[in-house]
Amino acid sequence: MQNFLTTQFKKINILLLMFFIPYLVSCNNEDLFLEAQVENTEDILENTTSGIQDPVFTFNPQRWGIVQGVVSDEVALKNKEILNSIMTKLKEININTMKIGAMDAYFKVDVNKIGRVENAGGSIQIPSDFHLEMSDDTYLRVQPNAAATYTLMTTYLTDNSKISGGNLVGDRFEHDYSPFTDAAGVKRDEHGWGHLIWIIGSHNVIVDNVNLSNATGDGIVFHSETLRNNDGSLMPGTREVNNVIVRNVNIDECRRNGISILDGRNITFDNCNITNTGQGEQQYDASGSKIYSSSGTAPRYGIDLESIRTRNEDGTLNETALIEGVFIKNSNFTGNEAGDIVVYTASNVIIENNYFDKWVANKASHNVTIRNNTFESRDPSFFAIGINSFITSLGEELNHDYVIVNNIIKNYGIGIRVAGLNQLVSNNTILNCTTGIFLINDLVNSTFRDNQITSNLNLSYGYKNFYNCQNLDNVTIKDEIIEVQNRPINFNVLLNNSVSNTEQVTFTNCLFNTANSNFKMLIKATKNIKFESNRSNTDFQIIDSENIVLINNQTNL
Structure with a gap:
C-alpha cells in the first residue's frame, strides 16, 4: 500500500511556492500538484506547509485506485486502505480538508472482536484537525459481512474532526446473520454492533449534513476511551467525548438504535431526522429462541442515552460511565419501533422543539428538561412522556x-x-x-x-x-x-x-x-x-x- 501511494505521489506536479504563493489562498482540486516533479512525500511536505490558507484536496477515486460498485472483500479492504492512507498523507503535508464528489464504493470494515480499539482500527479513520467533506453523490458502503461488529467511520481520540455531507450505508439487508462467536470466545448471535460512525474519546467534533442508513447496529455511537473510575472521574491519561455537534443529519432504518450515547458530555443534536429505527418483527424458532435477521433488535430507540453503571451489594454506585449535558433540539422522530428517546441514565439533558410520534421515556436520570415539543401519536395506545x-x-x-x-x-x-x-x-x-x-x-x-x-x-x-x-x-x-x-x-x-x-x-x-x-x-x-x-x-x-x-x-x- 505504501509503495502504491508513493508511486502515485511521485506522479504529482507541484507549483513552486516561491512563484505562486499569491494564487494559493485556497488550494482546491489539485492546483497544489501541478508542475514540478516530486521525488518523495518529503518534497510535498517541504513545499506545502507555508503560505497556504485552508488548503483543500479534492479526491479523485479513479486516480487513486478506488474500485466502485460491488467488489470482492479483497478490493473493499484495499478501498479502505487507500482512503485511510490518503488522509494520513494529507495530514503530513498540512492539508486539512479532503473533498469527495461522486463516488459509490464498498469498504471492508468488519472486525472479529467488539472493542473501541478494534473497531477504530478496522474503520475509515478521520484524523484530528481534519474535515472530510463529501457530496450528495458520495456513497460509502459497508462491505456485506457475517461479523457481529463493524464501524464504517471513527474519530478515535481526535480533536477538531469534521465529517460533512455524503451517505454512509450499512449492510443491514445484505448481512449474514448466522450464529457468530468472536475472537474472545463470546457468542454474538445478535449481530447488533455494526455502526456507521463511532465517536470515541474525541473533542470538538462536528457531524453535519450526513445521511446514515441500514446499520446492523446504530447510526452513531459515542463512548469514552475507557471506562471511568468508580467515582465517575476519568482514568489518568484517558479521554472522554466532549463538545460534539451533530446537525442536519438523517438516520434511517438502523437495526438497533439510531443514536447511542454510552459516555460523553456536552453533545448537541440539531435539526436531525431519526426515523424507522428497529423495525421488523422478531422471529422465534420452535423452542422459543430468537432467530436473528434484518429485523430490529433491542433497544430499538431513536436516541438511547445509556451509561452502563453497576451497584455494589451495599447499594453504592460504580459510575464507570456518565452522560451529561446533552441537548436534543429541532429534530423529527418518526417510525422508531420501541420509542423516540430514552433518557436511561443521564443528567442535565434538554429535549426541545422536536416532533415525536411515539414517546420519550426514562430509567434513572435527573435534571431533564422536556419543553416546546410536539407529540402526535401514530398509535392511540401509546403514552407521550x-x-x-x-x-x-x-x-x-x-x-x-x-x-x-x-x-x-x-x-x-x-x-x-x-x-x-x-x-x-x-x-x-x-x-x-x-x-x-x-x-x-x-x-x-x-x-x-x-x-x-x-x-x-x-x-x-x-x-x-x-x-x-x-x-x-x-x-x-x-x-x-x-x-x-x-x-x-x-x-x-x-x-x-x-x-x-x-x-x-x-x-x-x-x-x-x-x-x-x-x-x-x-x-x-x-x-x-x-x-x-x-x-x-x-x-x-x-x-x-x-x-x-x-x-x-x-x-x-
Whole structure:
C-alpha cells in the first residue's frame, strides 16, 4: 500500500511556492500538484506547509485506485486502505480538508472482536484537525459481512474532526446473520454492533449534513476511551467525548438504535431526522429462541442515552460511565419501533422543539428538561412522556428534577405519566388523549400547573391514577383546565394505605368539566386529597374514601 501511494505521489506536479504563493489562498482540486516533479512525500511536505490558507484536496477515486460498485472483500479492504492512507498523507503535508464528489464504493470494515480499539482500527479513520467533506453523490458502503461488529467511520481520540455531507450505508439487508462467536470466545448471535460512525474519546467534533442508513447496529455511537473510575472521574491519561455537534443529519432504518450515547458530555443534536429505527418483527424458532435477521433488535430507540453503571451489594454506585449535558433540539422522530428517546441514565439533558410520534421515556436520570415539543401519536395506545421512579436500596430517588413544559400532545392513550422527586409539569396542552395526566407510585414534592387537557374522545379522562397507587406526597395541582367527555377526575385506590392523616395531594383553582354531567369526579378507595377553590359543571362522587377535603369548590355550574 505504501509503495502504491508513493508511486502515485511521485506522479504529482507541484507549483513552486516561491512563484505562486499569491494564487494559493485556497488550494482546491489539485492546483497544489501541478508542475514540478516530486521525488518523495518529503518534497510535498517541504513545499506545502507555508503560505497556504485552508488548503483543500479534492479526491479523485479513479486516480487513486478506488474500485466502485460491488467488489470482492479483497478490493473493499484495499478501498479502505487507500482512503485511510490518503488522509494520513494529507495530514503530513498540512492539508486539512479532503473533498469527495461522486463516488459509490464498498469498504471492508468488519472486525472479529467488539472493542473501541478494534473497531477504530478496522474503520475509515478521520484524523484530528481534519474535515472530510463529501457530496450528495458520495456513497460509502459497508462491505456485506457475517461479523457481529463493524464501524464504517471513527474519530478515535481526535480533536477538531469534521465529517460533512455524503451517505454512509450499512449492510443491514445484505448481512449474514448466522450464529457468530468472536475472537474472545463470546457468542454474538445478535449481530447488533455494526455502526456507521463511532465517536470515541474525541473533542470538538462536528457531524453535519450526513445521511446514515441500514446499520446492523446504530447510526452513531459515542463512548469514552475507557471506562471511568468508580467515582465517575476519568482514568489518568484517558479521554472522554466532549463538545460534539451533530446537525442536519438523517438516520434511517438502523437495526438497533439510531443514536447511542454510552459516555460523553456536552453533545448537541440539531435539526436531525431519526426515523424507522428497529423495525421488523422478531422471529422465534420452535423452542422459543430468537432467530436473528434484518429485523430490529433491542433497544430499538431513536436516541438511547445509556451509561452502563453497576451497584455494589451495599447499594453504592460504580459510575464507570456518565452522560451529561446533552441537548436534543429541532429534530423529527418518526417510525422508531420501541420509542423516540430514552433518557436511561443521564443528567442535565434538554429535549426541545422536536416532533415525536411515539414517546420519550426514562430509567434513572435527573435534571431533564422536556419543553416546546410536539407529540402526535401514530398509535392511540401509546403514552407521550413517561417518567418513572427509581429508588435504590439506600432509599435514594434517582429520577428527580424533571421540567416538562409547553409541550403539545395529541392523540395518545396517556399524555403524561409521571413519578419521581421534584418534578414540574406546566403549561402543556394535551389534546384528544384517553387520559391527560396519569399519576403513578412514588411521586413526591412535585407540581402540576397551568396544563390544559381537552378531549373529544368518548372515553376520555383528565387526571387518573395507576390502580393501587401509593407514596404520593406534597403533590400540588393548580390552575388546570380540564374539559373531557368522561370524568375530569378518576381516582381509584389512591393512597389508601397511607399512614398519614394530612393532605398529600392538593387541587387548587382548577376547572373540571365533562361533556356529560352524569359523569362525576370519582374519588374511590382514596385518602388524603384536598380540593380547594375549583370549579366544575359536575359534582364529586366520593366512595369508601378517607380525608377527602372539599373547600370553596363550585360544582354543577
